[in-house]
Structure formats: C-alpha cells, structure tokens
Amino acid sequence: MARRPLLAGNWKMHKDHLEAIQLVQQVVYHLDEQDYDRSEIVVIPPFTALRSIQTLIDGDRLQIGLGAQNCHYEDAGAFTGEVSPAMLAKLAVRYVVCGHSERRHVFGEDDETVNRKVRAVLAHGMRPILCVGETDDEREQGLARDVVARHVQLGLDGVAGDRMDDIVVAYEPVWAIGTGKTATPSDANEMCGFTRDQIAKALGSDAAEVIRVQYGGSVKPGNVAELMRQTEIDGALVGGASLRADDFAAICRYHRL
Numbered sequence: 497m498a499r500r501p502l503l504a505g506n507w508k509m510h511k512d513h514l515e516a517i518q519l520v521q522q523v524v525y526h527l528d529e530q531d532y533d534r535s536e537i538v539v540i541p542p543f544t545a546l547r548s549i550q551t552l553i554d555g556d557r558l559q560i561g562l563g564a565q566n567c568h569y570e571d572a573g574a575f576t577g578e579v580s581p582a583m584l585a586k587l588a589v590r591y592v593v594c595g596h597s598e599r600r601h602v603f604g605e606d607d608e609t610v611n612r613k614v615r616a617v618l619a620h621g622m623r624p625i626l627c628v629g630e631t632d633d634e635r636e637q638g639l640a641r642d643v644v645a646r647h648v649q650l651g652l653d654g655v656a657g658d659r660m661d662d663i664v665v666a667y668e669p670v671w672a673i674g675t676g677k678t679a680t681p682s683d684a685n686e687m688c689g690f691t692r693d694q695i696a697k698a699l700g701s702d703a704a705e706v707i708r709v710q711y712g713g714s715v716k717p718g719n720v721a722e723l724m725r726q727t728e729i730d731g732a733l734v735g736g737a738s739l740r741a742d743d744f745a746a747i748c749r750y751h752r753l
C-alpha cells in the first residue's frame with residue numbers, strides 16, 4: 497500500500513515571524529501541483545511564527561501544512577512558559593512534534609511525558625510526529641534497536657489503533673542530527689523497517705502498514721532522492737536544510753531529481 501510521503505521542515509529555534517513569512521513565500525514560489533500531489537509538505541516554525549504562517553497559508557490558500565515543535569499535554573493550567581494542544585489546534589496546526597531528541601536530551605523529557613503529549617495531540621484532533629532514535633553512545637554499545645523499540649512502545653502506549661491515519665513516527669538517529677553525517681540509505685531503511693515492526697507490535701499490523709515512518713538527520717537535496725527511494729522511508733524530517741528556501745524546495749521536488 498502506497499503511503500503518501502510527508503516532507504516536514506523543523507526549523508527549531510530559528511526565524512522570527514517576519515523571516516518565517518519570507519521563507520515560506522520563497523519555498524512555495526518553487527513548488528507546483530506536481531510537488532503537492534506527490535508529497536504532503538509541512539513547515540514547523542517556532543511558536544512565535546505560527547499565527548503569521550497560519551494567516552499566510554489561509555490568505556494565499558497555500559497547499560502546505562503547519563506543524564508545531566512541541567506542546568504541553570494539559571489543556572490549560574499554571575504551567576508558565578508552556579503552550580497547550582488546545583491553543584495549537586485553534587491555530588489550525590496539523591502536526592505536533594513529540595519527543596524530538598533535543599527535547600529528550602537537552603530538556604530531559606522522558607518516555608512517559610512524550611506519550612502524554614502524543615495522546616493529548618491526538619485528543620485535540622491533530623497529528624503527532626513521534627520522534628525516536630538512538631544516540632551515538634547507544635549505537636556504539638549496540639543498543640540502537642533497544643532504544644527505538646522502547647521509544648515506540650512507550651511513546652504509543654494507550655494510543656488507539658483506529659487513529660493510525662493520524663500518527664507519524666520519525667526515526668532520527670541522534671548522531672546524524674546537525675552533524676552532516678547521514679545514515680546510509682540502506683541503514684536508514686533497515687532502521688525505519690525496524691521502527692515499523694515496533695509499531696506493528698504496539699498497534700497491530702494494519703496500523704503499521706498505514707503509519708508513515710520518516711527519516712531525519714542531515715537530509716539535504718543531495719541525499720533525499722536516494723533516501724526516498726527506500727521502501728520503508730515515507731518522508732523526511734528536515735532540520736538545517738529546511739531553513740534555506742532553495743534547499744527545502746529542492747527536497748520537496750526530490751521526485752524530479
């Protein structure tokens with residue numbers, strides 16, 4: 497069964513709201529129907545740019561989706577500095593990244609917190625992008641599969657299999673993020689396949705057939721086509737290269753390369 501690729505640009509802590517508008521305008525300038533037909537294209541700016549980008553998408557009827565990089569799991573409350581899933585849903589946010597490795601390793605998010613976020617995002621009618629992946633140390637110790645299995649099992653705990661259309665899992669080996677090192681296409685494919693096996697264990701094989709597994713970690717115009725040719729890879733979660741309009745547009749046009 498063909499899964500529609502999801503190409504998402506995670507801007508991390510880059511771009512103020514004016515730069516964000518400019519970047520989206522430049523990206524869409526390079527894209528046309530062929531690209532939108534082929535893939536779902538999403539930008540994931542910082543919170544401060546969400547409203548501006550939402551207005552731009554709406555006003556210009558752009559065919560791209562909006563994502564957020566994180567959220568709290570409660571609807572509201574005394575949580576200074578946090579943003580709730582209800583607030584994001586109100587801004588027509590379609591995807592929310594849950595458990596990005598920077599959240600796990602820099603801000604100490606554990607699997608239970610990530611799971612609460614995944615469930616809260618689904619409860620608000622949005623789609624989680626659950627990030628999983630091992631660090632360099634874990635890989636060296638031969639623990640990559642154990643880590644990915646744990647991230648998937650605990651991350652999807654208590655999630656109903658009938659929400660499978662709404663779930664995305666991103667395999668992002670931490671050693672490949674922002675380092676310029678990419679997993680080889682066949683390694684990435686193998687680990688995305690392993691990720692899918694774990695999804696099958698958590699939610700059943702029907703769900704695993706449908707759920708998109710993205711690869712993330714130093715994806716760029718020069719390697720995207722080869723990665724996207726792999727059978728288990730259903731898209732890319734792009735960091736650095738999504739901050740340059742030419743590069744992100746080229747990634748979205750990978751099928752023409």
Ligand code: 13P
Binds near residue numbers: 672734
């Ligand atoms: P880079 O593409 O910069 O390696 O970042 C990947 C990433 O973390 C996307 O979420």
